[in-house]
Amino acid sequence: MAVLVIGDAPTAAIEAAGLRIHPCRPGADDPLPATLAGIDALILSPGTTLAALPLVGPALAAEVPVLALGEGARLLTEAAGTDGTGGGTADPLLGGGSAPHGFRVGASAWGLPVPDEADCELLRRFAELVAGRAETTATRTFFTPRAAAWEERFAYQTPAYEAAVARMRLRPGQRALDLGCGSGRALPALRALVGATGTVIGVDVTHAMLTAAARAAAGPGAAAARRLRAAPAVRSAVHGIFAAGLLDHLPHPDTALREWARVTAPGGELLLFHPSGRAERAARHGRAVSPDDPLAEPNLRPALEAAGWHVATYEDAPSHFLTRATR
Template identity: 45%
Template sequence: MRHDTSDETARVREFFGERAARWDARFPDDGPAYERAVAELGPPEGGAVLDAGCGTGRALPALRAAVGSRGTVLGADLTPEMLRAARDAGRHRHARLLLTDVRRLPLRDGCLDAVFAAGLVSHLTGPEAGLRELARVVRPEGALALFHPVGRAALAARQGRELTADDVRAEPNITALLAASGWRLTSMADDEDRYLALAVRD
């Protein structure tokens, strides 16, 4: 377990920590969207997959179903309260939970077949470094899914803000960011009901 005492880490932990107990209740209908995104990521049966920034672990049952009983599922999150909520929901039965910063994972190079990351990239300080760390732990030609259960426009409307050209998840920006950090974008959907950028490890 690795800890970061930076102001940014403290801010993220505070933001998500105070929301963790109510998180699933705020978004009760997202389950099918997670299942569909995991299916499109397509982690191999018997493979090893990481849910990076797993939060309350909503993707963990689908990831376990994908890799099967012989596979390995890890859920990593920076916020203790989120991992506690995942355990309270019983999702720890599907994965090994790690309290760690996804920018400094306690994993060896190339040990994973795929990474699933829901809502992560916009919360990373220095997202290129974070995506590069995810690339480090994934084998060549392994897969990455950057997911959100609503698209960018719907999320901006929910948050009462306008979309801007510097949005890290906009297609030109995420394409360049992935390329700079060891990934190649293979497909992207930015619809009202989901955002999903799929990439492979170069």
């Protein structure tokens, strides 16, 4: 995990959290990276210059954590188009008593126009936040700049998604989740199963992907793409979960399977899908199929059973991967 520090800022608390510092000091011939790839957070120190502005906008769009101090805070307000007002009384980073003149932009950026150099507690809290969000930040950084063109690039896979969704035993009036819905390729097919009286919710951690999904679902009777931020879904609230290319990218797949079972009604369905098989995907990335792959049948079947699912179908064909399980 790397934190890009532009200018001079105290970094001891960041390094103490196990985060690697990527320094970039104006005037020291440290070039700014061209993109945020591999960057888990951004610190704009009082010495930050306008040269950093092209990185701040993408960081805000991808919800990469940003801490802006002094002149850096003014650069943050310029990139965000805000005046930088508002206190941090209820903010999890700024706290109630610390940094009363700080402000927040969106979900992942904080500014402190008058930083207190002695306040290492703020940097410690920021480091904890960065470490806790690292997996999600990497996903958002990758998908945000690609979201607008994603559906056009992979439109040829739509029939495979439709065929996979059709194998779910959903009925009109039921509720379905598309977890990791991306640009919404499966949402219309799920809507066709549950009908106008049913509910389809697309869930994704990347806001730009949800924006693309909302556009794709904008036709008559189409599903709505939403972001679930509030309390966990009610137990037994849904009748079907569709998850394409998601489970093996989660840091704790066993925990996810248990949570998915918790929110699914008895008899409800889980469909794990990918439009290519495990061997084809491994070959595409120049590696062999790993026996530790959570999607390998000797790993996936017991994990599903332990989480409260009964495996009805397991298919790992060259053309697709599909597992259907019943709650």
